[in-house]
Amino acid sequence: MPHFTFDYSANLEGLVDLKALAKLIHQTMMETGLFELGAIRVRGFRTDIYAVADLLEENSFIDMSLRIGKGRSEADRKRAGEAIFAAVSAFLSERFETPHFMLSLEIREIDADLSWKKNAIHPRLRQKTI
Template sequence: MPHLTVEYSANLDGRADIGALCRGLLKGVLSTGLFEIGAVRVRAVRCEDYAIADQLPENAFVDLNFRIGTGRSPEEKKRAGEAIFAAASEALAPLFETPHFALSLEIREIDPDLSWKRNAIHPRLRGR
């Protein structure tokens, strides 16, 4: 952990650089200093089917779901959320020039007793 999932409406194709968004979000997560580099994942999921608000075809969304392990204070979680939301807002700034875009972020803590992981990346990065 942490894993940041970006769900976005398919009509953003050609209007937003989702790859650049993912890279900017990764940078935002790491800038907090709260998470080990080998644990961070940012992935994007394109949503083909959706219905937004008044269903105008130009309505679009990006929803960010940030799943983290336990052990961070409320202040640290808030700082992480602010860094991620700022990175997303910057990358998606042109979309806010229209009245047809929505951005959201939620942080969820994962119960360690109900989470299994196996990571071969950590040993490589920790050995630097």
């Protein structure tokens, strides 16, 4: 954990550097100090089919979701969300200059009893810090 995904409207391609956005999110998550490097996953998904607000062709969105394991305080979850949302908002400031863009973020906790995982990256990265 954590898993960070963002769905974006297809009309943002060419207008937003989505790879740079993913790296910014990753960097911001690391800066919070709440997440281990070997666990972070940031993924973006292009959405080709969508209907936004008043259906104008130029309407666009990025909908972000952060799924994390239980154990962090509400204050820490809120701090992480605020940091990520602020960094992404600043990165996308040009999009907010038009009246056609929406940005959202939701943080959800994953139930450990209903989550299975294997991670071969953790041991490699943990070894580097010793």
